[in-house]
Amino acid sequence: MRRLAALLCLLPVAAAVAGGAAWVTLPGGKFRSALKYEDVQTVKVAPFALQKRPVTNAEFLAFVQAHPQWRRDRVARVLAEPRYLSHWAGPVTLGRAAQPQQPVVHVSWFAAQAYCEAQHARLPTWSEWEYAAAADETRRDARNDRAWRERILAWYAKPSNTVLPRAGLQAPNAYGVQDLHGLVWEWTEDFSALLVDPESRNQGDPDNSKFCGAGALSMDDRDNYAVLMRVAMLSSLQARDTTANLGFRCARDIRK
Template identity: 25%
Template sequence: MEMEFVSIPAGEFLMGSHKSDKEKDKDETPQHKVIIKNGFSMQKTEVTQGQWVEIMGSNPSYFKECGKDCPVESVSWNDVQEFIRRLNKKTGKNYRLPTEAEWEYAARAGSMTRYPCGDDAGCLDAIAWYGSNSGGTPQPVGKKLPNAWGLYDMIGNVWEWCQDWYGDKYYKKSSSTDPKGPETGSYRVIRGGGWHYSAWLCRSSNRNSNDPSYVGNFLGFRLVLPQVISEGK
């Protein structure tokens, strides 16, 4: 099974929304510095239907007709954990979901604007499938432009599960170094916006969440490895 990854460098960034963003939600503030102490590797695209079938043996996706190169969807956070368990057993590696901080750091790819491509939602058409251009369905991965770090579809196509529990006031008390979310919770973080959502939900700082058992045809994921690996491996 071919799963391509890119190396994400260690560094720091401002996580959350600037106070001047009129579309921000309260849970996106305060904007705060986050340090990603160690580099890691992130999957270039969302996990595809073909990749899921190879590990799990069946395709849960609502949009099966979209094809094997489309993102797998209709998978819960719990389903994803089973996929990761089987994948790690097969490969001997330690794949996992990104933390919320890792996800936003990678999505921004050094940008400080509302979207990875700029402050104007008009730039989204070049990088993302969302409500205005998707045609009402997910699309094959990797067809839009990547961000500055070579990651495709971080914004739009399907929302992506993150590892963290969600906390609406978490930013006010989170660690500045490699934050990993609240210790407990009822919902898991999802990020990135999706194929039938508005542009403002595709902002890099936008936060959302869902029950870890929830299944939706707008919701998928991508993987990370905590160590840096060579591109394409």
């Protein structure tokens, strides 16, 4: 009986690993960002593919099993802090606190990027993520809708210690992407470029200037508080950091 129960527990993991996350193609185009890059607020987003939902525990477990250097007991500490995958029962065991279909969290930027590279992909840029996240269920840009903005803000008001629902339960937006709001925060490829402390440029650390001078929040979008919160949160992190509500999804370039 115990053996049967164990086999049943493995079935969702196997299904998730075999199927993986679906991909959605976004057309791209000119987009008014909430960030200004050297006083330019309109950015051009090239067509790209984005995973329909965030990466799950089951999918990341398959990656860790295939790339054991990313196990929590083997990963280099310069690539992930001690909280990395701390909610898993063991280095290659999910357990009750990490259900297979829940989005994976407690994962560093380095680990997220490595996962995407293993899928022949990458993390989305901020502009790509913001472009996709501007859509609601019927409109490609719903940001001027006060009711839609308040619905997103309601999620930010919820306690962060609640149990994460499974990924993929939300209705797809106009592009077919799910869970961009209301589930987890998400890493972006250029997260450290969102807000840069001018003082950090004078400390002689080459890493501090790697993404320097990127952006500042535009006062034209001061009503978009959800974007402000997300930018502030991401820009406060280092690439080895992890949190209990930060996950990711992958993106791919569209080859012409």
